[in-house]
Amino acid sequence: MGGGSWATAIAKILMMNGTEKINWYMRRPSQIDEFKRLGHNSAYLSSVNFDISRIHFYSNINFAVKNSDMLIFATPSPYLKQHLKKLKQDISNKIIVSAIKGIVPDENLPVSDYFNKVYDVPMENIAAIGGPSHAEEVALERLSYLTVACTNKERARSIAQKFNCNFVRTTISDDIDGIEYSSTLKNVYAIAAGICHGLKYGDNFQSVLISNSAQEINRFINTVHPLVRNINDSVYLGDLLVTAYSRYSRNRTFGTMIGKGYSVRTAHLEMEMIAEGYYGTKCIKEINECYHVNMPILDAVYNILYERVSPSIEIKLLIESLR
Amino acid sequence: MGGGSWATAIAKILMMNGTEKINWYMRRPSQIDEFKRLGHNSAYLSSVNFDISRIHFYSNINFAVKNSDMLIFATPSPYLKQHLKKLKQDISNKIIVSAIKGIVPDENLPVSDYFNKVYDVPMENIAAIGGPSHAEEVALERLSYLTVACTNKERARSIAQKFNCNFVRTTISDDIDGIEYSSTLKNVYAIAAGICHGLKYGDNFQSVLISNSAQEINRFINTVHPLVRNINDSVYLGDLLVTAYSRYSRNRTFGTMIGKGYSVRTAHLEMEMIAEGYYGTKCIKEINECYHVNMPILDAVYNILYERVSPSIEIKLLIESLR
Numbered sequence: 001m002g003g004g005s006w007a008t009a010i011a012k013i014l015m016m017n018g019t020e021k022i023n024w025y026m027r028r029p030s031q032i033d034e035f036k037r038l039g040h041n042s043a044y045l046s047s048v049n050f051d052i053s054r055i056h057f058y059s060n061i062n063f064a065v066k067n068s069d070m071l072i073f074a075t076p077s078p079y080l081k082q083h084l085k086k087l088k089q090d091i092s093n094k095i096i097v098s099a100i101k102g103i104v105p106d107e108n109l110p111v112s113d114y115f116n117k118v119y120d121v122p123m124e125n126i127a128a129i130g131g132p133s134h135a136e137e138v139a140l141e142r143l144s145y146l147t148v149a150c151t152n153k154e155r156a157r158s159i160a161q162k163f164n165c166n167f168v169r170t171t172i173s174d175d176i177d178g179i180e181y182s183s184t185l186k187n188v189y190a191i192a193a194g195i196c197h198g199l200k201y202g203d204n205f206q207s208v209l210i211s212n213s214a215q216e217i218n219r220f221i222n223t224v225h226p227l228v229r230n231i232n233d234s235v236y237l238g239d240l241l242v243t244a245y246s247r248y249s250r251n252r253t254f255g256t257m258i259g260k261g262y263s264v265r266t267a268h269l270e271m272e273m274i275a276e277g278y279y280g281t282k283c284i285k286e287i288n289e290c291y292h293v294n295m296p297i298l299d300a301v302y303n304i305l306y307e308r309v310s311p312s313i314e315i316k317l318l319i320e321s322l323r
Numbered sequence: 324m325g326g327g328s329w330a331t332a333i334a335k336i337l338m339m340n341g342t343e344k345i346n347w348y349m350r351r352p353s354q355i356d357e358f359k360r361l362g363h364n365s366a367y368l369s370s371v372n373f374d375i376s377r378i379h380f381y382s383n384i385n386f387a388v389k390n391s392d393m394l395i396f397a398t399p400s401p402y403l404k405q406h407l408k409k410l411k412q413d414i415s416n417k418i419i420v421s422a423i424k425g426i427v428p429d430e431n432l433p434v435s436d437y438f439n440k441v442y443d444v445p446m447e448n449i450a451a452i453g454g455p456s457h458a459e460e461v462a463l464e465r466l467s468y469l470t471v472a473c474t475n476k477e478r479a480r481s482i483a484q485k486f487n488c489n490f491v492r493t494t495i496s497d498d499i500d501g502i503e504y505s506s507t508l509k510n511v512y513a514i515a516a517g518i519c520h521g522l523k524y525g526d527n528f529q530s531v532l533i534s535n536s537a538q539e540i541n542r543f544i545n546t547v548h549p550l551v552r553n554i555n556d557s558v559y560l561g562d563l564l565v566t567a568y569s570r571y572s573r574n575r576t577f578g579t580m581i582g583k584g585y586s587v588r589t590a591h592l593e594m595e596m597i598a599e600g601y602y603g604t605k606c607i608k609e610i611n612e613c614y615h616v617n618m619p620i621l622d623a624v625y626n627i628l629y630e631r632v633s634p635s636i637e638i639k640l641l642i643e644s645l646r
Contacts, residue, residue, distance in 0.1 A: 132530040142525035145646065171646045202465030203569045207455040207561035214555045232537045232554065234646065238530035245568055246526045323468065323494045323557060 001025045001064070001083065005044035007074035009135035010099055011055070012048050016165040023056045025064035027083065032057040045139040061086050070095040070159075073111070077102025077184075078279050080111065084119075092120040097148075097159060099129045101183035102276050103283040110180035123176075124152035127159050130179040130235045132242035134249075141167040147235035149176040173235065177225040182217050182236045185284060185298070187277030189213035190243040191255035192301050195311050198259020210244050212322045213297055220284070220293045251277040258304060259311050281305055296321035324348045324387065324406065328367035330397035332458035333422055334378070335371050339488040346379045348387035350406065355380040368462040384409050393418040393482075400425025400434065400507075401602050407442075415443040420471075420482060422452045424506035425599055426606040433503035446499075447475040450482050453502040453558045455565035457572075464490040470558035472499040496558065500548040505540050505559045508607060508621070510600030512536035513566040514578035515624050518634050521582020533567050535645045536620055543607070543616045574600040581627060582634050604628055619644035 001007070003026035014022055026032055034042045035057065040049050058064035065071060066089055075083055077100050096119075098111040107114055112128055115121045127150040138144055146163055148170055150156035156172035163170050173179060192213065193206055201209075217240065218231040231237060243249045254275035257267035264278065285302045288295060300318040303309040324330070326349035337345055349355055357365045358380065363372050381387035388394060389412055398406055400423050419442075421434040430437055435451055438444045450473040461467055469486055471493055473479035479495035486493050496502060515536065516529055524532075540563065541554040554560060566572045577598035580590035587601065608625045611618060623641040626632040 132527050134525075134527055137525040137527045140525065142527060143642065144525075144527040145531045169642070169646075202457075202460040202463070202467075203565050203571070204455050204457055204460045204465060204467040207565040207568075208468045208557040210564060211555050211557040211559075211561040214560065215553065218555070230538065232534050232541070234531040234534040236534075237537065238534040241533055241564070242526050242530040245530075245564075248526070319466065319492070323492075 001061070001071060002074040003027065003031050003041065003043065004074065004076065005135035006099060008041045008045045008048060009133075009138040010072060010074055011050070012045075013138065013163055013165055013168050015050065015054060016167075017162055019162065021054050021056065023058060023064050023068045025058045025061055027059060029059040032059055045135060048139045062089050065089045065091060065094070068094070070097060072097040072099055074099040076100070076274055076276055077111065078105055078274065078276065080104055080114075081106075091115075092122075094121065094125070095155075095159070096121050096126045097129060098126070098180070101130065101180070102187075103180070103184045103280060105279050105283060108283050108287050110177050110184075112176050112180060124150070124155060126150065126176070127156060128176045128180050128183075129163070130183050130239060132234055132238035134242060134246060136248050138168070143167050143169070145234050145238070146170045147173050147179065147233075149173040149179045149235075151176060171235075175225070175227055175229050178221040178227060178229055179235055181221050181224060181284075183239060184276075184280040185213075185217045185220065186240040186243045187251040187275070188281045188284065188298055188301055189216075189240060190249050190251035191258070191275065191277045191281070191305075192297050193244040194252040194255020194257075195259035195301070195304060196315060197252070198256040198261075199312055199315055201315070206244075208322050209297070210240065213244070214240060216293075216295050216297055220288070220291075220295060223291050223293050224287070251275050254278065261311075264305055278305060324384070324394060325397035326350065326354050326364065326366070327397065327399065328458035329422060331364045331368045331371060332456075332461040333395060333397055334373070335368075336461065336486055336488055336491050338373065338377060339490075340485055342485065344377050344379065346381060346387050346391045348381045348384055350382060352382040355382055368458060371462045385412050388412045388414060388417070391417070393420060395420040395422055396434065397422040399423070399597055399599055401428055401597065401599065403427055403434065403437075404429075414438075415445075417444065417448070418478075418482070419444050419449045420452060421450070421503070424453065424503070425510075425603060426503070426507045428602050428606060431606050431610050433500050433507075435499050435503060447473070447478060449473065449499070450479060451499045451503050451506075452486070453506050453562060455557055455561040457565060457569060459571050461491070466490050466492070468557050468561070469493045470496050470502065470556075472496040472502045472558075474499060494558075498548070498550050498552050501544040501550060501552055502558055504544050504547060504607075506562060507599075507603040508536075508540045508543065509563040509566045510574045510598070511604045511607065511621055511624055512539070512563060513572050513574035514581070514598065514600045514604070514628075515620050516567040517575040517578020517580075518582035518624070518627060519638060520575070521579040521584075522635055522638055524638070529567075531645055532620070533563065536567070537563060539616075539618050539620055543611070543614075543618060546614050546616050547610070574598050577601065584634075587628055601628060
């Protein structure tokens with residue numbers, strides 16, 4: 001479900017893994033026509049060619065859902081509700097896999113909890129996929145590690161098997177909420193890293209910022225969803241690192257523009273792409289109003305993006321809280 | 324004590340901090356003459372100009388030591404013993420500050436323990452300086468965070484005060500051994516990151532490698548020197564990140580050459596610089612023979628550098644141990 005770069009990368013993985021046929025939902029019929037004509041997604045990862053005969057495209061979400069047992073969602077989190085609005089099918093008996101790495105805005109719920117509460121899907125039938133995985137590198141068949149999280153370990157294992165291929169290795173986890181929160185937060189910290197980069201802070205400082213970000217993620221998820229976990233597993237720390245350091249990161253690019261003085265509106269227009277961390281910042285800020293976890297970096301990003309505080313002033317204040 | 328880039332950066336920090344006069348030991352009289360003539364260190368950080376009237380240079384280590392209460396060592400760890408061989412002065416009543424970030428080869432001791440055991444300096448008079456701090460960025464006055472570790476907290480605090488200036492912030496710690504081991508290990512993992520870069524692994528994989536490296540550091544120092552610590556403090560994780568990701572890192576560059584197929588000898592010759600992690604790999608490998616900590620990345624780097632196993636084969640095996 002989804003026509004973006006991550007959806008395209010996941011389709012590639014599934015088909016490399018040997019999945020005979022997949023159903024693929026994209027909202028716009030024109031994108032499907034173009035895909036069929038060219039044999040690839042013209043808008044994203046256009047270098048990846050597909051065997052069209054093994055794909056059944058749908059622009060109608062209801063038909064796609066009706067003909068599928070497992071629904072893998074890979075739309076950007078801010079658009080999920082919009083897609084689901086058109087859904088008339090009951091999905092409570094489907095397996096839901098969220099590759100969304102985000103929180104549902106307004107509801108302020110991790111995607112897994114949203115499907116559980118609003119669509120009555122039992123938690124044991126919901127999984128989330130995380131891990132450091134720029135779609136662009138998956139397209140290039142660069143080795144990547146994914147983690148499949150589900151409260152039911154057997155389910156996690158069987159889903160993980162579908163994602164193994166010669167350039168993807170999978171592990172499993174039972175920390176579905178922790179992984180979803182962490183996946184959301186890492187976008188916020190990538191924006192922070194970008195802002196500091198835009199303000200001309202150097203590598204020494206960036207590493208302090210990111211170390212403190214890892215600590216903030218740990219404090220937050222240990223409070224909101226207490227569980228024995230190792231925050232330095234690649235699904236948490238690795239995903240933070242790849243997003244905050246990598247040249248492919250949309251959120252870091254967005255942050256860099258903000259640090260250089262662009263307004264939020266101008267930065268979004270220039271990028272012609274959504275920086276999910278912009279929405280994630282607000283979601284986590286609101287959720288944290290109930291928990292009061294000490295999150296100075298999140299607060300700084302929020303103040304810069306939503307309260308229009310000058311980035312240079314806000315980061316100068318933030319410096320005092322880091323170590 | 325030392326004429327390299329980190330020694331030069333430290334001299335700059337101390338003089339920015341307001342230290343009236345410093346004694347500076349460099350082995351080669353010609354380097355001192357050049358420094359006096361030019362007003363800067365011609366070999367390292369040559370953009371940093373010094374007020375020569377506030378520096379007393381020594382090429383004789385005994386005179387330097389005699390006239391100083393606090394000795395700050397910033398030579399590369401493999402050369403420390405060579406420098407100290409010439410020392411005839413008793414230094415047991417001096418304050419020793421190690422900025423060396425390494426282990427004394429052959430002895431396989433952290434620098435602090437070496438001064439304690441061989442030179443009878445009480446541990447409470449020995450401190451180590453760590454933290455993510457490329458000298459090149461300190462030269463540019465980019466904000467950096469240093470951590471001063473000493474078993475005596477008051478001593479740590481008073482030393483830390485000498486290193487504060489408008490572009491350096493300091494914190495203190497009592498984990499002197501942990502910080503020295505971690506500072507050594509991060510060079511090993513920067514070599515690993517370089518090797519994988521040279522072998523054309525991408526950013527997704529690098530972030531998995533570095534997450535696993537942070538876990539290896541944690542396992543090792545918790546075994547060798549058990550203490551309550553947060554491995555994601557910037558002195559541990561931050562130092563790892565800046566070394567493994569930064570373009571200034573000699574160890575990463577060395578690793579990249581190895582990954583591309585250079586021999587150890589050729590890589591060292593080409594770089595005209597020492598990659599401390601080369602020695603650190605052997606030290607930690609030997610120390611770990613007593614502890615048997617699970618360290619697959621260290622083992623892989625050791626096998627590549629010392630057992631001449633092909634990097635591509637060794638990393639393919641390593642992949643199985645990561646997650």
